Amino acid sequence: MPKSAYHHGDLQRVLIEAALELIAERGPAAVSLRDLARAAGVSHAAPAHHFGDKAGLFTAIAIQGNELLAEALAGGELRDMGVRYVRFAAEHPSHFEAMFRPDLYHRDDPGLLAARARTSEVLRAGVPGGHDQVMLAAWSLAHGFATLRRTGNFERLLGGRDAEDAFRELAGLLRVRP
Amino acid sequence: MPKSAYHHGDLQRVLIEAALELIAERGPAAVSLRDLARAAGVSHAAPAHHFGDKAGLFTAIAIQGNELLAEALAGGELRDMGVRYVRFAAEHPSHFEAMFRPDLYHRDDPGLLAARARTSEVLRAGVPGGHDQVMLAAWSLAHGFATLRRTGNFERLLGGRDAEDAFRELAGLLRVRP
DNA sequence: ACGAAGTCTTGTCAGTGACAAGATAGCTCG
């Protein structure tokens, strides 16, 4: 652990964690590089060195999110994967948010494309027969549920019910073998 | 039609339209009130008068979006409603975007809550028996499909296929009567 | 015709992202 002001050593990680907190609290629009710098106790220009620009920060978060998601989804059968998708969105709201905001990150970043491809593979591996149509349907269902829930559209519909239970039931409505 | 610089007469509408274009082109993050003012040929502080603040602009767009969506969805049977939901997201990308970004608008705006409630009613009216579970599933499926498509996650999966056709087929996988 | 309310302007402020130039620290390789 370096002690000097220079060469913080862990800056990138600290900045990302501060960003994740801010996104979860107030949304991505409220994140400022200068706030992050202050939170980490470094100068206002330090973040730029690690991420290039603001979009670079979100790119890094989106990559990390895809990796975490791929890890969380790997293995098991389709309906369970759906539940874990919904859980991921709830437990990693900032990652989830960043991953699906193309206007915030660098769309063509090679690292991001690779991470996305890997997540896609894991998703496909969970689909019986690997049918495109079933994959589209299952992904849409889980993603729509997670997103609508996150944006506060299910409060009345779910009442006090546990969201994961509700999703598990509702996922049973999907015919997986056409 | 007033000619004077003062009392533009149509400012609010013009500002919203300019915003819709900008959102569609570069995403909501790229919208600045000052850009809109320039586009409308008014002073930099004019937009604030109509919307209060930036969030007010997005609130107005979200309200309009809900009204348009309710109108577009009304009537017909469930699967068709889903197709129209997907179509709406494609034809009114900026409205759709704003509607599901709680961090950008005023969450508790009465007009917005009313518009959302109305959209919800129309959705429910399309669900046979009005079952909560079917509504959750159908809405999730359509919303997830529309969102994933908008965020560029279906490019490879869809290939050149027409998205609405693809959704119509995939919606057939959903059991509507449990 | 007159005053109130609505609409737009001018002026200003702190905060922001980006960039440039410089200082510091750790590393490599002679």
Add this chain to the structure above:
DNA sequence: CGAGCTATCTTGTCACTGACAAGACTTCGT
């Protein structure tokens, strides 16, 4: 060991932004 090299961080600056305050103009009701 020490001289350069590179990565990391700082300081300084610029144009731009959202918000606010105060004022100017216009329209409308009465």
